Amino acid sequence: MENLPTAQQLSALYETLFVHYGHQGWWPIMSRAGEEGYDEGGYHPGIYPSIREDGGALFDVACGAVLTQNTSWKNAESALREMRMRGIDSFPKIAEADIGRLADTVRSSGYYNQKAKKLKALTGTLSGLGAPGKIDPASLRKRLLQVWGLGPETVDSILLYAFDIPYFVLDAYTQRLVGRLFGSPALCRGGGWYPCLQDLFHRSIRRDTVVYGEYHALIVRHCKEACTVRPRCDRCMLTPRCRYYLASVR
DNA sequence: GCCCAGGAGCATA
DNA sequence: TATGCTCATGGG
Numbered sequence: 001m002e003n004l005p006t007a008q009q010l011s012a013l014y015e016t017l018f019v020h021y022g023h024q025g026w027w028p029i030m031s032r033a034g035e036e037g038y039d040e041g042g043y044h045p046g047i048y049p050s051i052r053e054d055g056g057a058l059f060d061v062a063c064g065a066v067l068t069q070n071t072s073w074k075n076a077e078s079a080l081r082e083m084r085m086r087g088i089d090s091f092p093k094i095a096e097a098d099i100g101r102l103a104d105t106v107r108s109s110g111y112y113n114q115k116a117k118k119l120k121a122l123t124g125t126l127s128g129l130g131a132p133g134k135i136d137p138a139s140l141r142k143r144l145l146q147v148w149g150l151g152p153e154t155v156d157s158i159l160l161y162a163f164d165i166p167y168f169v170l171d172a173y174t175q176r177l178v179g180r181l182f183g184s185p186a187l188c189r190g191g192g193w194y195p196c197l198q199d200l201f202h203r204s205i206r207r208d209t210v211v212y213g214e215y216h217a218l219i220v221r222h223c224k225e226a227c228t229v230r231p232r233c234d235r236c237m238l239t240p241r242c243r244y245y246l247a248s249v250r
Numbered sequence: 251g252c253c254c255a256g257g258a259g260c261a262t263a
Numbered sequence: 264t265a266t267g268c269t270c271a272t273g274g275g
Contacts (some may be wrong), residue, residue, distance in 0.1 A: 026256085069257040075273060076256080110272040114258085151258045171256065192264075220256055229254080 003183025003243070007204035013181070013238075014205065017218040024217035026161065059090060061162035062126065065154045066118045067109040079109035094123040095175035117221055118149030137165045152194050155200045160216075167203040170194055170215040180227060180244035 005013075049239060060080065068076035082105050083089060088097050097105075103116035125147045129135065135143075137159070144155040156167040175193060226236040231244070239245040 065256085068255085068256065071257085072273075074255090078273090097274090110255090111257090111270045112272080114270055118258090149258065153255040153257065157256080169256090173256080208267060217256085224255090 003206075004200060005178065009182070010201065010204040014211070014215050014218070016237065017222055018214065021218055021221050024214060024221055026213060026217040038112045057157075058162045060125070062122060062158050063094075063119060065157040065161075066115055066122060067106060069111070069115070069154060071110050074221055076109045076137065079106040079115075082106065082108065091127050094119055095127065113219040114149065118147075121148045122150065136166075137163075140165070141167065152198075156198075160209060160212055164209050166207040166212050168205070168212050169200050170197050170201075171216075171220070173227075174216070174219050176229075177219055177227050180231070181238060181242050183243060 006033075039234060056066055063083070064073075064080055067079045086101075086105050088094055088102065088105060094102065099116050099120065102119060103112045105113050106115050106119070109115060125143065129140075129143075140163070141155060141159060144150055144158065145152065150158075153171050156169045157168045159165040160169055174197065178197065201212075205215065222236075222238075226232050227238075233239055233242075233245050233248070236242070238243070
């Protein structure tokens with residue numbers, strides 16, 4: 001990318017977004033906080049297979065990451081609820097579920113035939129992982145990327161929000177926001193924009209899963225409210241230093 | 251009715 | 264490598 005943001009610019013961006021929007025409450029599933037079986041933090045200790053010793057919900061995060069692909073979280077969450085309602089609430093249950101019934105169960109999230117297939121594939125790999133924590137992060141990432149239906153965003157979401165491994169999650173929003181603020185990501189040469197931008201974030205922001213998780217969620221929030229496809233610059237607090245805005249008012 | 255949502259696989263050039 | 268097509272429901 002010709003106009004790569006500096007580490008200072010990326011840090012400042014995080015601060016600005018956080019001050020403006022505050023904590024976003026992404027995974028674990030905060031909307032379930034206080035619900036039966038869930039604690040105040042949205043965790044579900046004991047019931048779902050868990051990698052993290054503190055009871056992080058791998059099942060919820062991994063399935064949610066697949067179900068929300070190109071779909072609003074609201075629709076994905078309702079599919080997740082339906083899975084629970086029908087007793088498909090663990091990886092073994094996914095493994096034994098009829099693919100047609102699974103597809104019907106996740107219908108509300110769209111692309112339900114594909115997503116049922118993806119959930120099956122994901123289950124096969126996660127079940128065969130062996131002892132959690134015994135596999136190094138890079139190998140785990142490589143392994144997940146080989147699973148049919150799991151691309152870089154979905155894999156990094158699972159690594160970050162379920163396994164607590166600090167990989168920065170990128171998506172179309174990040175590409176758009178960085179592109180508008182600093183210059184066109186299309187100029188990000190060498191191996192594609194994803195690894196290029198991810199490496200930039202990794203070098204710029206302290207490797208902290210809480211910060212990475214919050215930062216990604218904040219970018220999504222901002223791109224839904226202000227930096228939309230048809231940008232609403234009147235709602236944006238970043239305009240004083242935005243290349244796109246400055247060029248548009250010139 | 252149209253557009254978009256917390257993408258990814260696959261074919262093609 | 265980049266682009267285009269496909270998959271599909273639900274809410275604004």
